[in-house]
Amino acid sequence: MRHHAITRADVHDRPTMLARTIRGIEPLAAAEIGRIGVVRRIRHREVWFEVPDPGRVPEVLDLRTPDDVFVLAAVYDGIGRSKSSLLRLAQGVRETCLTDPPALPERGGGAAEVRGVDVSASFVGRRNYTRYDIEDAVGAELARAQDVVYHSRRDGAVPPCGTASWRVTVEGEQATLALRMADRPLHRRAYKRASVAGTLHPPLAAAMARLAGLEGVRNVLDPCCGAGTLLFEARAASAGPRLLGTDLDPAAVRVAKGNATGADRAAWAVADAGRIPLPARSVDRILVNPPWQRQVPAAGLLKGDQSILWRQLRRVLTDDGCAVALLHDPSTGLALAAAAGFRIRRTIEVSLFGAHPVIGVLNPAEAGLGGLRPTR
C-alpha cells in the first residue's frame, strides 16, 4: 500500500481543503469556492481547493453551497473492496499519526476543549465493509494517537459536542482523511430556528439562488416558502433584492417570519400559489420548491393539478426574469412549465437523501404571447 500524509510541500505550501457537497452541485460549489481560492480537483461530492491568501481563509466558513469543509490530512492508496483493506487503512492512519501528527482544531478556549474524536465515512461503489467499519477502524487509531476518547456513530449514536470531527471518503482505491474546520457542519444554518415538513437542504437552496443570478434584481418571490430557506439563501447571495415569501399554510408563514429575524426588506403572507397576490410582470426572480405529493401534499388550488402554479409563475414574472425550481417529478414539472410559456434553459439532477430531483432554470419563452397573458 502506498500512503502519504499531505505535507506542506505536497500542497504548494498551503493546506488542501476539501468541500463536501450534495451530488450534482459540485461545479456550482467549485464556482463559489473559486471566488476565494483555487480549485484543484472535483470528485464525486467533493471539491478540493486551496486558499492562497491566508487573510481569506476565514471566508471558507461562510461558503453556502458546500455541506461542510475539511482540511485534508492524508490520502491512502490501495484501499480495495475487501475487509482487509480496513487493516491497511488503519495502519496508514497509524503511520500518519506517527510521522505527521494531525493537530486538534482550536475551539474557543483552545485544543484542551476538544473532548474526543468522531469519524464520518462514506464510499463510492460496492464494498465488503460498512461505513461504520471504516469509522471504527480510523477512529480507534486517531483516538489512540491523540490520547482522547473515540465516539463511534455506530447504531445511530451521536457524538457529544466539542469532539474533533474527521471525515473519511473512499473512492476507487483511494481513501482520504480530513478534519472538519468548523465545530459544526456548515449546512446547519443559524437562521433555521424552526422548520417545516419538506424543508429544503440549505446548500441546495444556496445553489438554486446562485443559479437565478440575483445581482441587481429588485425582488425574489418564493410562493411556497415553507420555512423560508430559499429566500434566506437568496439574501446571503445578494443583499439587494426584496424578499417576498408566501405559503398557503399559516403555520409555515409564522415559521418563516420567525426565522427572518434580522432579514430586512422581506414581506411574508399567507396566499395560495394558484392565485399569487401580485400584479402581472412584477417579479424579477422566482425560487420555488413546490409541494410534492409524497411528503408535502399540494393543497388549495394546486391540489390535483399543478399547471395553475406554472401559469401563475409565468404571469407574475417579468419578461426578462428567471425562475429556478426544484422538481421532484421532473418530466411532469418541465412539461407543465413549457406549456405555461417557460423555456427550459438548464436542468441539473441532484441526489438528495436517496431522491433525484432536478433543478430547472427557466426563462420566459417569449414575451407577450397569447398563451402567456396574465391569468388570475
Ligand SMILES: C[S@@+](CC[C@H](N)C(=O)[O-])C[C@H]1O[C@@H](n2cnc3c(N)ncnc32)[C@H](O)[C@@H]1O
Ligand atoms: C416542499 S415545501 C417548501 C419548503 C421550503 N422550500 C423550505 O425550505 O422550508 C412546500 C410548501 O408548499 C406549501 N403549499 C402547499 N400547497 C400550496 C399552495 N396551494 N399554495 C402555496 N403553498 C402551498 C406547503 O405548505 C409547504 O410549505
